[in-house]
Amino acid sequence: MLQLPDSIPRMKIPVSVDESYKLCRQLIVKYSTTFYIGTLLVDKPKRKHIWAIYAWCRRTDELVDGPASAITTPETLDLWEQQLESIFAGQPLDSIDVALVDTIQRFPIDIQPFRDMIAGQRMDLYRSRYETFEELHLYCYRVAGTVGLMSTAVMGVDTSTNTAPWNCHQQPYIPTEEAITLGIAHQLANILRDVGEDARRGRIYIPQEDLARFNYTEQDLFKGVVDDRWRSLMRFQIARARQFYAKAEKGISYLSADARLPVWASLMHYSRILNIIERNDYNVFTRRAYVPQWQKLRALPAAWLRAQVL
Ligand SMILES: CC(C)=CCC/C(C)=C/CC/C(C)=C/CC/C(C)=C/COP(=O)(O)OP(=O)(O)O
Known part of the structure; x- marks a missing residue:
């Protein structure tokens, strides 16, 4: 069983899976309407799962490229990676993670590309x-x-x-x-x-x-x-x-x-x-x-x- 650090509290996230997918959709619309429109070409049953993945990718990217990137340190990315491990252990730590936990339970998604993406953001940091x-x-x-x-x-x-x-x-x-x-x-x-x-x-x-x-x-x-x-x-x-x-x-x-x-x-x-x-x-x-x-x-x-x- 994955051991979470003390700094990440375990808690019940107060959103439903459906609400979480909606949050993912809103996040994509906010950051890239074109990208969102592109996802409408994906078959409906798969679409929300693509949103869950892209929402996570966008949040990862924002840590190093977004407005708050000035305060991002290697430790921020360490914590983000721990949050990722938690998602793959079935424990979402915030309301947007809930959808991704659901998605990875339904598709054969490997954690390694997610870890690799964080490693890519580390490169941007250094x-x-x-x-x-x-x-x-x-x-x-x-x-x-x-x-x-x-x-x-x-x-x-x-x-x-x-x-x-x-x-x-x-x-x-x-x-x-x-x-x-x-x-x-x-x-x-x-x-x-x-x-x-x-x-x-x-x-x-x-x-x-x-x-x-x-x-x-x-x-x-x-x-x-x-x-x-x-x-x-x-x-x-x-x-x-x-x-x-x-x-x-x-x-x-x-x-x-x-x-x-x-x-x-x-x-x-x-x-x-x-x-x-x-x-x-x-x-x-x-x-x-x-x-x-x-x-x-x-x-x-x-x-x-x-x-x-x-
Ligand atoms: C070809 C086969 C077999 C499968 C397709 C697999 C897919 C979907 C590959 C594409 C993966 C993808 C969407 C990568 C992201 C690429 C990228 C550079 C996105 C840029 O995102 P933004 O920075 O938001 O771009 P804009 O600045 O243009 O908004």
Whole structure:
């Protein structure tokens, strides 16, 4: 039995499971309406479970990225991790945890991706530079690839057509790598979109080895220099992010049929960020690569078609 520290009191949480799911939904609406609308594409019985997972991820992210992040210390994350262990031991410690406790009882969700995500937030606490792409890749796995793993556990895989009839005794293919890869691709797109915003907070996610390779310095980046060196560097980053999207796409058809549309829609939405950066001539310093609402809607029929035929 998990031993909780004295600092976390055991108590009965005074909300019902339904109320807790509502709180998760409200939290997502508050932080990202677009994301919430995306979750409406998920089949209704699974939707609230996705909210419970994303609510936990958002709260984890807020500890290091939100308005109260100035008071977050490594100990805050230690306590958050203890709260996570408690959730997986079936003991919610606050009203939003109640839904996640319910969700993990219904789906084969592993605790490790949750722990890994907290480890990703620890990286944000300690470091503001990445020497190599390998280091950045680890960060992206932790803060976003993990979401792919958690979501896939809820969305489920297609057990009907996943394997050929003569192989029906075999286990269905679980697109774990592709799920992680989609999270990483989204994170890479976000990093490229937010270069200017992150620089203003003293953060550079683009690996130092890539800056050096294109002879572009940190000082250039802080000054927001857009020249041929920067354009080449960005072309390289965008091509790499697209490779991740291409690999992720291959896993979607293995998901359960009802999960394919939301996943295609999110893939097409986030990868469009890369096109907009190109259209903005790689100026991510003073122009935000913003995908207008009508473009998100316009992409839906194409996402639907891909979900049917690919
Ligand atoms: C491909 C297969 C087999 C499965 C799909 C598995 C899934 C759903 C993967 C996607 C996981 C995911 C949603 C990761 C989060 C990525 C990310 C960078 C989110 C950014 O969130 P915000 O920071 O709120 O973004 P905005 O700043 O755009 O609001």
